Amino acid sequence: DIIPSTDDEGNENPKPDGYVTVTFEKGDHGKEITGQTVYYVNPKADPIKTLADLTKPTVKAETGWKVDGWDTEDTTEIKKNITVTSQYAPIDDVIPKTKDDESEKPEGYITVTFVRGEHGKELTGQAVYYVNPNKAVVLEGKAPIAVPNKGYTFARWDTSIEKAIQYKDGDKITALYNEPGNISETEVAGYVKVEFKQGQHGNLDGKTEYW
Secondary structure, three states: OEEEOEOOOOOEOOOOOOOEEEEEEOOOOEEEEEOOOEEEEOOOOOOOOEHHHOOOOEEEEOOOEEEEEEOOOOOOEOOOOEEEEEEEEEOOOEEEOOOOOOOOOOOOOEEEEEEOOOOEEEEEOOOEEEEOOOOOEOOOOOOOEEEEOOOOEEEEEOOOOOOOEOOOOOOEEEEEEEOOOOOOOOOOOOOOOEEOOOOOOOOOOOOOEEO
C-alpha cells in the first residue's frame, strides 16, 4: 500500500494505477533534504494510511534557523495527493557558550571571544559567544567585565561593540586599559597615601588626600 518513488539504488518505481502521491519538501529556510521524499500510497488501504506510516526524509535548516516539524500532522489520512513542507523557527543571532563542548553551537555559526588583554587580571561574566556570520550584530550589553591589574583602569574594547558588525570565525575582542598615573585623588591598590594637614593655627582649602 506504500511504495517509495525510487528503490535503494535510486531507480524509479512505477506508480500503480489509482495510487496518490505524497511529496515532502524542504520549504523556505531549508538548506537540504535527504532520504525518500516521494511516496505512492493506496488511498483505499484498510486501515487507511496516515503520514505516521511514512518514513520522513531528513531536513537541515539554513544558518540562523532550526527545524520545527512539518506543516501537516502525522494523523492526516492519505486519501489524495499531499505535499508536506518542513517548518522552521529562527535562532538568536548571538548565543552564549555555556558548556565545555560545542553542543550548543548552531550549525554554520562562528565563535567570537572576549579576551582580557595586556594588563588585564581577569574577565567576569560571559566571554564566548556563537554568532550568526550572515548578520551584523551588536554585542554591547553582552560583554563581560574586564578586571584590570593594579593601578590600571579599564578604557574600552578594541572593537566598537556598540555598532552592528559582521564578525568572522575566531574573532577576538580585546580589553584595553589606561596606564596608571603616579598620583591619584582616589585610593589605588599598591599606592601610598599622602595627606596634608592644616597644623596648629592653620587652615586648608581643597583636596588634602592623594595616593
